[in-house]
Amino acid sequence: MTQKTIAGTTVDLNDEGYMVDASQWNREIALELAKEEGMELTDKHFEVLEYLRKAHANDETLTIRKVGKSGITDIKGLYKLFPGGPLKFSSKIAGIPKPASCV
Amino acid sequence: MKKILILGGGTAGTMMANKLFKALDRQEWEITLVDQHRTHYYQPGFLFIPFGIYNKSDVIKPKGDFFPSGVRILYQEIDRVEGEASKVYLKDGTVLAYDFLIIATGTQTRPDETPGMLGKEWRKSIFDFYTIEGAVALQQFFKTWEGGRLVMCISELPFKCPVAPIEFVCLAEAYFTEKGIRDKVDITFVTPLPGAFTKPIATKMLSQLLKDKNIKVVPEFYLESIDNEKKILRSYDEVEIPFDALTIVPVNMGSEMIERSGLGDDMNYVETDKETLQSRQFENIFVLGDASNIPTSKAGSVAHFAAEILFENLMNAIENRPLTARFDGHANCYIETGYGKGALIDFNYDTEPLPGTFPLPGIGPFGLLRNTKINHYGKMIFRWIYWHILLRGKEMPIEAHMTMAGKKNEIV
Numbered sequence: 001m002t003q004k005t006i007a008g009t010t011v012d013l014n015d016e017g018y019m020v021d022a023s024q025w026n027r028e029i030a031l032e033l034a035k036e037e038g039m040e041l042t043d044k045h046f047e048v049l050e051y052l053r054k055a056h057a058n059d060e061t062l063t064i065r066k067v068g069k070s071g072i073t074d075i076k077g078l079y080k081l082f083p084g085g086p087l088k089f090s091s092k093i094a095g096i097p098k099p100a101s102c103v
Numbered sequence: 104m105k106k107i108l109i110l111g112g113g114t115a116g117t118m119m120a121n122k123l124f125k126a127l128d129r130q131e132w133e134i135t136l137v138d139q140h141r142t143h144y145y146q147p148g149f150l151f152i153p154f155g156i157y158n159k160s161d162v163i164k165p166k167g168d169f170f171p172s173g174v175r176i177l178y179q180e181i182d183r184v185e186g187e188a189s190k191v192y193l194k195d196g197t198v199l200a201y202d203f204l205i206i207a208t209g210t211q212t213r214p215d216e217t218p219g220m221l222g223k224e225w226r227k228s229i230f231d232f233y234t235i236e237g238a239v240a241l242q243q244f245f246k247t248w249e250g251g252r253l254v255m256c257i258s259e260l261p262f263k264c265p266v267a268p269i270e271f272v273c274l275a276e277a278y279f280t281e282k283g284i285r286d287k288v289d290i291t292f293v294t295p296l297p298g299a300f301t302k303p304i305a306t307k308m309l310s311q312l313l314k315d316k317n318i319k320v321v322p323e324f325y326l327e328s329i330d331n332e333k334k335i336l337r338s339y340d341e342v343e344i345p346f347d348a349l350t351i352v353p354v355n356m357g358s359e360m361i362e363r364s365g366l367g368d369d370m371n372y373v374e375t376d377k378e379t380l381q382s383r384q385f386e387n388i389f390v391l392g393d394a395s396n397i398p399t400s401k402a403g404s405v406a407h408f409a410a411e412i413l414f415e416n417l418m419n420a421i422e423n424r425p426l427t428a429r430f431d432g433h434a435n436c437y438i439e440t441g442y443g444k445g446a447l448i449d450f451n452y453d454t455e456p457l458p459g460t461f462p463l464p465g466i467g468p469f470g471l472l473r474n475t476k477i478n479h480y481g482k483m484i485f486r487w488i489y490w491h492i493l494l495r496g497k498e499m500p501i502e503a504h505m506t507m508a509g510k511k512n513e514i515v
Binding site: 061069 | 259295325339368369370396
């Protein structure tokens with residue numbers, strides 16, 4: 001685990017760069033984390049991020065399919081918003097743990 | 104009479120019926136089990152059917168052979184559970200009241216969830232092997248197939264028996280080698296996971312195994328649709344994979360009955376406490392096996408280990424004690440790798456599959472994360488154990504909780 005100052009706030013990150021404590025998150029941090037992934041966030045992105053944070057707080061297991069059924073966007077839309085790894089990148093930017101695949 | 108009702112007479116429900124019938128006072132308790140189907144399938148055997156190692160007759164027996172004679176069995180379709188009223192409604196209008204309910208309705212393959220899967224190529228060049236019909240159709244197809252691109256694709260997570268697709272490509276590799284046409288068959292393993300398996304140490308071992316067998320892995324492929332005309336798999340981010348023969352794990356979902364009852368998540372799996380195995384909504388409902396949303400493998404071994412915990416907690420609940428038994432997510436899976444060899448993994452919620460020996464530390468006879476002949480025998484003998492010991496709820500010499508004894512926490 002490492003500490004890093006992002007957008008003026010010190011946050012704890014794990015080895016893969018995911019935030020360890022979701023409560024340290026704010027919008028500025030999200031913008032900064034997105035920039036590291038080469039992305040600029042729109043309101044639509046933030047709608048997804050808020051949805052993910054809420055689901056995470058409720059201890060719900062997140063899947064791409066589930067986000068696709070959220071009413072915010074469909075799966076194709078989610079891939080367009082977060083290309084290359086819709087749930088991995090969105091979770092990272094939302095300050096929640098990397099989604100665990102249950103096998 | 105107090106009433107225990109079990110929904111589902113598959114591996115989980117049958118084990119539970121046997122355990123409870125032995126333990127409970129027959130003057131005091133009435134046990135009822137509901138299932139709409141009369142045939143019990145030995146599902147781990149489906150994997151062997153496409154290669155002619157097993158046939159249909161090797162994997163089926165009547166469900167009725169495994170239920171204790173004092174348990175009331177209703178072969179009916181379930182309409183819904185009404186948790187507030189502690190009642191279950193069957194499709195034929197029967198209403199069953201219960202003191203305790205055990206949901207063991209499993210998971211189902213849903214090829215209808217993916218556009219194009221049930222198109223004109225279904226069971227002509229597109230096959231599932233998670234149903235008896237699919238496995239038998241694939242056996243027929245392979246008998247005369249002369250080669251081409253064989254693609255194994257996993258549609259969605261979670262799915263039943265997460266190692267089966269890896270076993271399938273390994274067995275296919277051996278099958279076509281023995282047929283003398285391996286050089287004409289190009290095998291590709293397509294998965295939404297970042298690698299061959301989720302956990303790092305097992306992924307490393309299994310990736311090497313697939314590489315040695317010249318099986319390609321396409322990771323992070325999330326299937327959107329299948330084009331029957333062009334014979335192409337298409338992902339949500341518009342990657343295309345052509346195939347000549349496709350074997351597929353369709354989307355898995357829990358029973359629609361769960362949805363009608365308002366007990367499930369978006370995949371119709373029952374919201375379940377992962378440690379006590381009690382429903383998150385109703386204190387007198389417990390969930391066993393694939394029907395639950397607990398974060399571990401959907402597999403018979405998990406249902407077997409969880410059954411012991413559920414049994415303890417149900418006894419606690421009956422006698423108004425706190426639910427002290429805690430499930431650790433223990434799973435134990437043989438992995439057939441072809442040529443009479445197999446690997447074995449043993450893990451739980453917190454501990455990933457590690458190398459070592461099983462079940463006796465330092466002795467075995469089975470090797471964890473190793474490719475050995477004895478592991479293969481373990482898998483073949485398991486069918487006998489399944490029918491004669493496991494389903495009948497008899498004791499097995501393996502603890503419900505995973506143990507670290509015999510495991511080495513290092514990279515192989």
